[in-house]
Amino acid sequence: MVYTIKDVAKQARVSTATVSRILNNQPGYSEKTKAKVLQVIEELGYEPNAVARGLVKKRTHTIGVLFPSVSSLFSGKLLSGIESVTHAKESSVIVCHTQESGSKTMKYLHLLNEKRIDGLIFTSEVLKDEYYDYIQKMDIPLVLLATESPEFQVPYVKVSxxxxxxxxxxxxxxxxxxxxxxxxxxxxxxxxxxxxxxxxxxxxxxxxxxxxxxxxxxxxxxxxxxxxxxxxxxxxxxxxxxxxxxxxxxxxxxxxxxxxxxxxxxxxxxxxxxxxxxxxxxxxxxxxxxxxxxPLEEMGKKAAAGLFHMLESGDKMKAEIMPHQIIERKTVKHL
Incomplete structure (x- = not known):
């Protein structure tokens, strides 16, 4: 049976407006009422979206990934690695295309905050002060991928x-x-x-x-x-x-x-x-x-694995420099 917000309100003996406020983390109810509503949500298995599950279980099982470009083969290989680990952890990925635009990046960070993501992977561009400050307020783990920050002590995965x-x-x-x-x-x-x-x-x-x-x-x-x-x-x-x-x-x-x-x-x-x-x-x-x-796909895997390690253990992951190698084919002549 699929339960609705009305079913939750009826069993918890509150209004649907109160249930909605609790789901959206808005004020106007007591802690006792919130605990009762969350208990009913869990008992009924009511999940209108990831937010409800996140309130009950303290996790939304969703991570965000910010890419300056989503059309490149470079980003595709990184994402393949990220998704393989995320899927194994029974979680999902929200991919955001920033186009290296400060306004778009901030817009997506606000969106990801509203979605109550568990953690964030930030790829390929400079971690600016305004991004870092807002992510700190989100209070979620952050991993840099194919980039690093000389200014902020944030773990990263990249090649030298x-x-x-x-x-x-x-x-x-x-x-x-x-x-x-x-x-x-x-x-x-x-x-x-x-x-x-x-x-x-x-x-x-x-x-x-x-x-x-x-x-x-x-x-x-x-x-x-x-x-x-x-x-x-x-x-x-x-x-x-x-x-x-x-x-x-x-x-x-x-x-x-x-x-x-x-x-x-x-x-x-x-x-x-x-x-x-x-x-x-x-x-x-x-x-x-x-x-x-x-090793782009492996880099994506390492970043995602490090993010989940921080979520599950509370420990900070160590920065990692991945190995590079020369792949010899047919475009270099020996003089």
């Missing part, structure tokens, strides 16, 4: 972008390349832009190549395909002797490969390219793209 970029550049150097360009994200991006640029520079500097290549970093507005295609054309004019290119995402690499082919270049005969992320498109590219792998 600096080390991964360093590894990719050193790989090209070990293949005999000395004229190496880079397509990066924004040079103002503290999360993935600056660390990847600095890792690239460090590898060049250790091999006395920095002075010859320092000006051959072309930063874009984002890590997308169109940026890669456009900026490769500009970088090629600036650096015509380039024999190898490190791209700070697989999407940038795919754009660069497309532009190179349109110029009549062959990959890797005329230009070697290495990407970053190891998204499914890297393996499907022609030729298949050599790239730095971030």
């Amino acid at each position: 972008d600096y080390q991964a970029s360093y590894s990719a550049t050193r790989y090209l150097i070990e293949k005999g390349h000395t004229k190496i360009g880079m397509l990066s994200g924004s040079s103002l991006d503290m999360i993935a832009g600056i660390p990847r640029i600095e890792g690239f520079k460090q590898a060049l500097q250790e091999h006395d190549l920095l002075s010859a290549n320092a000006e051959n970093i072309f930063g874009g507005e984002d890590f997308g395909y169109e940026e890669g295609k456009k900026n490769f054309t500009l970088l090629r004019k600036q650096f015509p002797d380039m024999t190898a290119l490190f791209c700070a995402s697989d999407h940038l690499a795919m754009g660069a490969m497309s532009a190179a082919v349109e110029m009549g270049m062959k990959i890797p005969e005329d230009l070697s390219i290495i990407g970053y992320d190891n998204l499914p498109i890297a393996e499907m590219a022609i030729p298949p793209l050599t790239t730095v792998e971030q």
